[in-house]
Amino acid sequence: MASSKSASGAMTLERMSVEQLKAVKEQADMEVNLLQDSLTNIGTATTRLELATTALNDLSLRSHGSKILVPLTASLYVPATLQDPHHVLVDIGTGYFVEKTMPEGKDYCERKINLLKSNFDQLVEVASKKKNVADDAGIILQAKLKQLASSS
Amino acid sequence: MSSSNIRDLQRELENKANDLSKLQKDIAKNHQVRKKYTIQLGENELVLKELDLLKEDANVYKLIGPVLVKQDLAEANANVRKRIEYISAELKRLDSTVQDLEEKQNSKKETLLDWPLTLQHIAGPMFYLG
Numbered sequence: 338m339a340s341s342k343s344a345s346g347a348m349t350l351e352r353m354s355v356e357q358l359k360a361v362k363e364q365a366d367m368e369v370n371l372l373q374d375s376l377t378n379i380g381t382a383t384t385r386l387e388l389a390t391t392a393l394n395d396l397s398l399r400s401h402g403s404k405i406l407v408p409l410t411a412s413l414y415v416p417a418t419l420q421d422p423h424h425v426l427v428d429i430g431t432g433y434f435v436e437k438t439m440p441e442g443k444d445y446c447e448r449k450i451n452l453l454k455s456n457f458d459q460l461v462e463v464a465s466k467k468k469n470v471a472d473d474a475g476i477i478l479q480a481k482l483k484q485l486a487s488s489s
Numbered sequence: 490m491s492s493s494n495i496r497d498l499q500r501e502l503e504n505k506a507n508d509l510s511k512l513q514k515d516i517a518k519n520h521q522v523r524k525k526y527t528i529q530l531g532e533n534e535l536v537l538k539e540l541d542l543l544k545e546d547a548n549v550y551k552l553i554g555p556v557l558v559k560q561d562l563a564e565a566n567a568n569v570r571k572r573i574e575y576i577s578a579e580l581k582r583l584d585s586t587v588q589d590l591e592e593k594q595n596s597k598k599e600t601l602l603d604w605p606l607t608l609q610h611i612a613g614p615m616f617y618l619g
Binding site for chain 2: 426429430431432433434435436437445
């Protein structure tokens, strides 16, 4: 079933003119690049959330009154004591912050990571399909150009 | 065909080409704005989902400039909802404008497509002078 479908797709590609094929290939390449960029972005976001999860796990092991260094800038830290190891403030986007307990915060990170992972998987599928289209168009384009060169 | 006639034709063609490129620029700009709004809509929907999951007595803060201000959960909820509504309306508006622009662009393209042939035919190398 799938093979017959892709064969008919290749058939329509074969019937196209060189210009059309070029356009199709360019379009497909552009989309593949865009999807690749999105995948990288999702990857960085996931890494950040995983870092946050580790930080939370680390923080939950500390007790009230622990000494910590708080970063004011990237290079300036001030000493402080941990007042409340059980509550965290979570940035949920568009300027909203929510106070959550430690398990709730961890749950939030986990949920977000899972959401990103499912998005990632979906995108990988779409990207590989697009890449196939681009490759097919490229192969047929090459063949056509060769044909043109030999016939002229 | 006199040279003044040809010049007129040339000018008309130039005008049409300029119009077309202006339209294309508008469409590209529209797409960019649309993209921005779509991203914002997605983010707001995520926030709303998160707010819906919260308990009644949860503490919600809004970042206003450099300050975190405490806000009612109900108020925050209403704000986000309103923003989603606004962005959705804006997206719909952008959709209709882009459709309009694309229609205009297509009709311009069609008229322009007939042009080069006629011009080349009568003006020959003159066409390339402009």
